Amino acid sequence: MGRKVGASAFIFLWKLIMKRKLPLSLIILIYLIIGCNDKPMNLSTARKQVKDYYESGKYDEELNLIIKKAKEEFENVDFKENSVVIFDVDETALNNYELAKSTGFGYVYKINKEWNAEMKSPALAPVKELYDFLQNKGARIIFLTGRNFPEYEVTYKNLIKVGYTNFDTLITQREQEYRLSSQEYKSSKRAELVKNGYDIIGTIGDQWSDLEGQFHGIQVKIPNYLYLIEN
Numbered sequence: 289m290g291r292k293v294g295a296s297a298f299i300f301l302w303k304l305i306m307k308r309k310l311p312l313s314l315i316i317l318i319y320l321i322i323g324c325n326d327k328p329m330n331l332s333t334a335r336k337q338v339k340d341y342y343e344s345g346k347y348d349e350e351l352n353l354i355i356k357k358a359k360e361e362f363e364n365v366d367f368k369e370n371s372v373v374i375f376d377v378d379e380t381a382l383n384n385y386e387l388a389k390s391t392g393f394g395y396v397y398k399i400n401k402e403w404n405a406e407m408k409s410p411a412l413a414p415v416k417e418l419y420d421f422l423q424n425k426g427a428r429i430i431f432l433t434g435r436n437f438p439e440y441e442v443t444y445k446n447l448i449k450v451g452y453t454n455f456d457t458l459i460t461q462r463e464q465e466y467r468l469s470s471q472e473y474k475s476s477k478r479a480e481l482v483k484n485g486y487d488i489i490g491t492i493g494d495q496w497s498d499l500e501g502q503f504h505g506i507q508v509k510i511p512n513y514l515y516l517i518e519n
């Protein structure tokens with residue numbers, strides 16, 4: 289377990305080095321501290337920490353800063369008729385925190401499907417603000433989600449219900465795409481959009497697999513402490 293935590297920490301910190309988010313010396317120090325601790329955190333403690341972070345306002349604080357920085361980056365973009373920004377859905381456009389909390393921050397397939405069918409997700413407010421900002425700038429919007437095609441209609445309606453009323457399309461995953469990793473699937477869909485004439489100026493998502501690969505433009509990483517999609 290300790291080795292796995294150390295490896296994950298290493299990968300995470302390596303990404304920060306690549307993105308020049310932290311100086312190398314500080315990253316090495318953090319890695320040594322995390323890597324040397326080979327005992328896992330108690331699961332109840334971890335759940336409490338996540339809950340406190342989300343419910344104390346600290347999560348919103350972090351997210352608001354990211355959205356502010358994203359707006360500044362998009363200010364420098366020349367918006368054209370075919371400029372499009374790609375938004376992920378879960379934990380990006382839509383907020384499923386209450387669902388996660390209701391299952392003790394686990395994942396229960398049946399409860400997840402019921403939640404989606406009942407269109408219970410509110411918007412993640414700062415992301416909705418970014419959506420409005422980009423629309424006012426003249427960007428087209430496309431939603432690209434790992435949700436499967438049978439959930440297309442409820443996802444579409446949920447987006448409309450919480451205020452995402454104007455977008456070019458919603459892309460859900462088809463059966464023949466289930467074998468692809470999340471990054472392969474999303475990246476291939478972006479390549480199709482480019483082939484169809486879109487200019488992707490930005491990609492917004494809560495997983496690195498939403499953002500990496502080809503044709504992503506400005507990458508906006510929404511924080512998510514509820515789960516991690518490895519690829």
Ligand SMILES: [Mg+2]
Nearest residue numbers: 376378379494
């Ligand atoms: Mg997501």
